Amino acid sequence: MADSIIEIEQLTKVFYTDEIETHALSGVHMQIKRGEYVAMSGPSGCGKSTLLSIIGLLDTPTAGRYQLNGKEVANLDFADRSRIRNQEIGFIFQSFNLIGDLSVAENVELPLTYRAGMPAAERKARVQESLERVNMAHRMRHYPAQLSGGQQQRVAVARALAGSPSILLADEPTGNLDSKNGEAVMKLLKELHDEGATICMVTHDPRFAAHAERQIHLFDGKVVAEGELSQLMAEA
Numbered sequence: 001m002a003d004s005i006i007e008i009e010q011l012t013k014v015f016y017t018d019e020i021e022t023h024a025l026s027g028v029h030m031q032i033k034r035g036e037y038v039a040m041s042g043p044s045g046c047g048k049s050t051l052l053s054i055i056g057l058l059d060t061p062t063a064g065r066y067q068l069n070g071k072e073v074a075n076l077d078f079a080d081r082s083r084i085r086n087q088e089i090g091f092i093f094q095s096f097n098l099i100g101d102l103s104v105a106e107n108v109e110l111p112l113t114y115r116a117g118m119p120a121a122e123r124k125a126r127v128q129e130s131l132e133r134v135n136m137a138h139r140m141r142h143y144p145a146q147l148s149g150g151q152q153q154r155v156a157v158a159r160a161l162a163g164s165p166s167i168l169l170a171d172e173p174t175g176n177l178d179s180k181n182g183e184a185v186m187k188l189l190k191e192l193h194d195e196g197a198t199i200c201m202v203t204h205d206p207r208f209a210a211h212a213e214r215q216i217h218l219f220d221g222k223v224v225a226e227g228e229l230s231q232l233m234a235e236a
């Protein structure tokens with residue numbers, strides 16, 4: 001399907017620790033189309049972060065198929081995975097993950113320095129442009145510790161945007177923010193989506209999930225339908 005950015009089939013992930021097997025994902029099927037805004041929710045431990053890490057090429061599945069932009073990426077080696085991640089994926093984390101001893105501008109520029117052949121002038125222009133996009137250009141020379149949580153998350157969004165990725169992935173992006181800053185980050189993601197960005201966001205806040213066009217519910221390592229989830233939750 002030409003308009004699918006993400007196509008996942010029969011994806012499983014098993015973690016082995018101290019002779020314990022954890023089946024974090026047990027046969028996930030999903031698709032995300034270009035320009036879609038998808039929210040993923042489900043109870044703690046159901047596999048949301050594991051799935052997002054695999055989609056974001058931070059981790060590999062135990063089995064299954066994963067096509068990103070029509071290319072099979074489930075079994076790439078570390079170097080290819082890093083390169084494709086750098087080009088195709090913008091990641092926004094709950095805890096911002098900015099580097100404390102780099103300035104705001106340097107944090108946003110860092111992923112671009114791994115792009116083979118991108119001239120310094122283009123890097124600077126992209127840093128400027130993406131910080132303007134999130135209204136943080138005036139804090140370019142600040143350091144993360146000098147910013148509020150909401151401002152740090154906006155910088156993290158700028159860092160995710162700077163490389164013009166195919167898809168933005170956000171894992172509980174409002175989890176460490178108060179409700180006012182959380183709302184502001186949600187509004188920003190909504191605007192980016194309205195401008196054409198493809199977004200997959202993990203959240204367990206139904207108010208935020210409602211910003212998305214489509215909601216995927218996970219339960220026990222599987223995608224379940226909305227009705228099924230409330231049933232399962234009621235029975236649990």
Ligand SMILES: Nc1ncnc2c1ncn2[C@@H]1O[C@H](COP(=O)(O)OP(=O)(O)O)[C@@H](O)[C@H]1O
Binds near residue numbers: 022042
């Ligand atoms: N690196 C890991 N090693 C071992 N078990 C893990 C690891 N990461 C996640 N898990 C386990 O996999 C399951 C799914 O975790 P996770 O994807 O973080 O859930 P969620 O994000 O929905 O809360 C949990 O049982 C968790 O303990």
Ligand SMILES: [Mg+2]
Binds near residue numbers: 048049050
């Ligand atoms: Mg999680």
